[in-house]
Amino acid sequence: MSWLIKFALSIAGLYALVVLLVAVMQGAIVFPRSLVGPSPTLPDDTQILSVTRPDGSVLQGSLIPGQNPTKPLILAFGGNAWNADAVALFVHGIAPEYPVAAFHFRGYAPSTGRPSADALKADAVALYDYLAPNATNGIIAIGFSVGSGVAAHLSAERPIDGAVLVTPFDSLVAIGKQTMPWLPVRLLFRHEMNALEALKTSRTPIALILASQDEVIPPARAKSLVDGLRASDRAVAAISQIQAGHNDIYAHPQFADDLRNALSAVAD
Numbered sequence: 001m002s003w004l005i006k007f008a009l010s011i012a013g014l015y016a017l018v019v020l021l022v023a024v025m026q027g028a029i030v031f032p033r034s035l036v037g038p039s040p041t042l043p044d045d046t047q048i049l050s051v052t053r054p055d056g057s058v059l060q061g062s063l064i065p066g067q068n069p070t071k072p073l074i075l076a077f078g079g080n081a082w083n084a085d086a087v088a089l090f091v092h093g094i095a096p097e098y099p100v101a102a103f104h105f106r107g108y109a110p111s112t113g114r115p116s117a118d119a120l121k122a123d124a125v126a127l128y129d130y131l132a133p134n135a136t137n138g139i140i141a142i143g144f145s146v147g148s149g150v151a152a153h154l155s156a157e158r159p160i161d162g163a164v165l166v167t168p169f170d171s172l173v174a175i176g177k178q179t180m181p182w183l184p185v186r187l188l189f190r191h192e193m194n195a196l197e198a199l200k201t202s203r204t205p206i207a208l209i210l211a212s213q214d215e216v217i218p219p220a221r222a223k224s225l226v227d228g229l230r231a232s233d234r235a236v237a238a239i240s241q242i243q244a245g246h247n248d249i250y251a252h253p254q255f256a257d258d259l260r261n262a263l264s265a266v267a268d
Contacts, residue, residue, distance in 0.1 A: 031105070046065075047063040057111070066095075071099065075128065080145065139161060140161050143164070148165035155198065165209070168210070168222055169221040170194070237266050
């Protein structure tokens with residue numbers, strides 16, 4: 001019997017070690033700054049932007065002017081391993097008539113500071129406040145992946161004109177519980193973004209673009225978001241679903257049209 005007790009204690013010790021490692025490394029897991037690629041070459045008329053936060057962190061970004069001066073400004077929030085300049089250029093390539101601004105998340109060079117879900121959500125509000133005085137035609141937020149949670153939060157905090165969420169989710173805690181059911185996620189996780197609850201309290205027109213074969217954000221989490229919005233009678237201006245994965249959705253021939261349609265749906 002003693003060997004069985006020793007074996008059980010070894011398993012318990014190993015489990016405790018794994019839990020500890022995940023708890024300590026969760027910031028690097030959620031915000032993998034080392035995976036972010038270099039900035040692409042931006043158009044010559046791009047404006048370089050800088051916002052200093054109360055804690056001294058400096059958020060660096062860029063604004064690519066649009067071809068139509070009557071269009072609202074797009075404030076884009078990328079995924080957790082996406083260079084913000086690449087995000088701005090990508091959106092500009094699909095919707096060149098809109099001006100597009102995107103900022104590197106705090107802690108993502110050249111921005112400074114330390115990333116966290118609460119900090120990114122607060123930064124989004126600050127970025128809106130910085131841009132709004134000169135955005136005379138309004139602001140539409142686009143959020144990709146984890147950025148969809150940031151955009152959802154912004155829609156509940158400021159009167160943006162629309163929000164387009166690409167590969168969205170209901171909450172990051174729910175993702176963690178589904179993908180790592182063997183961990184006490186709710187007790188350990190420090191980076192919650194509850195997009196569903198934020199959108200329920202928002203009156204912002206929203207559009208959703210889903211990836212049916214998403215291997216990063218389980219499709220069940222997008223379905224839970226849609227079901228939760230419908231259950232609360234929260235209107236959604238447009239929903240599209242693309243037969244693609246989390247990352248290859250952007251190269252899918254349907255994506256550009258769906259994004260343009262989503263922008264039109266929330267703008268109208």
